[in-house]
Amino acid sequence: MRIHVADHPLIAHKLTVLRDAGTDSPTFRLLTDELVTLLAYEATRHVRTEPVTVTTPVAEAEGIKLAAPKPLVVPILRAGLGMLEGMVRLLPTAEVGFLGMVRDENTLKASTYAQRIPEDLSGRQCYVLDPMLATGGTLADSVRFLVERGADHITAVCLLAAPEGLRFLERELAELESEGVPVTIVTAAVDDHLNEHGFIVPGLGDAGDRLYGIAG
Ligand SMILES: O=P(O)(O)OC[C@H]1O[C@H](OP(=O)(O)OP(=O)(O)O)[C@H](O)[C@@H]1O
Numbered sequence: 188m189r190i191h192v193a194d195h196p197l198i199a200h201k202l203t204v205l206r207d208a209g210t211d212s213p214t215f216r217l218l219t220d221e222l223v224t225l226l227a228y229e230a231t232r233h234v235r236t237e238p239v240t241v242t243t244p245v246a247e248a249e250g251i252k253l254a255a256p257k258p259l260v261v262p263i264l265r266a267g268l269g270m271l272e273g274m275v276r277l278l279p280t281a282e283v284g285f286l287g288m289v290r291d292e293n294t295l296k297a298s299t300y301a302q303r304i305p306e307d308l309s310g311r312q313c314y315v316l317d318p319m320l321a322t323g324g325t326l327a328d329s330v331r332f333l334v335e336r337g338a339d340h341i342t343a344v345c346l347l348a349a350p351e352g353l354r355f356l357e358r359e360l361a362e363l364e365s366e367g368v369p370v371t372i373v374t375a376a377v378d379d380h381l382n383e384h385g386f387i388v389p390g391l392g393d394a395g396d397r398l399y400g401i402a403g
């Protein structure tokens with residue numbers, strides 16, 4: 188598993204404001220959107236392309252275009268939805284599939300309550316969006332779901348990751364990787380630890396609640 192921690196002053200600045208408990212929801216949504224576009228630049232570094240020739244007003248030029256099949260962007264509801272626009276701004280021709288997942292507050296186990304993902308993902312590169320990688324359970328399940336449908340290249344874009352979750356994913360996804368499905372995590376920061384409630388410390392709190400308000 189490849190882990191890329193973005194190292195850029197603009198990302199660190201926006202993340203600092205995002206962490207601040209005093210930042211209101213409209214600002215939190217705006218900053219999330221801006222951060223994802225910056226992270227998307229790194230996350231799409233290995234997007235598949237094919238050569239193309241265009242005719243400029245002067246001569247022919249060799250270039251590239253995104254290869255078929257189109258990449259699939261998968262926001263993990265709810266909080267991942269706040270990352271969607273920032274991602275497709277950079278990948279406007281991507282298709283979008285949805286996975287609704289929620290973590291039980293007591294057991295910290297993730298479960299899937301909704302999905303709208305193409306049945307056949309053979310040869311598709313998938314970009315999973317989820318702001319928080321805490322225990323890693325949600326991401327591990329979502330990666331397995333996509334690979335079972337044929338995805339062969341997965342990149343997760345997160346705002347924050349916990350070391351415990353990254354170690355868990357390394358172990359859980361080792362088998363997939365040995366079968367030739369590379370997994371990359373792109374994150375704005377790796378925080379210190381998880382607390383007894385499975386929250387990232389120092390973190391930014393509950394990303395879904397901060398984006399959309401307290402869920403019932
Ligand atoms: O790494 P994990 O320990 O699995 O935790 C991370 C998950 O927890 C949060 O979702 P939550 O269950 O709060 O749902 P929400 O997005 O609807 O708020 C977050 O958005 C991730 O999806």
Ligand SMILES: O=c1cc[nH]c(=O)[nH]1
Nearest residue numbers: 321386387392393394
């Ligand atoms: O810190 C955390 C952990 C899981 N989910 C969140 O939204 N925040």
Ligand SMILES: [Mg+2]
Nearest residue numbers: 393394395396
């Ligand atoms: Mg939540």
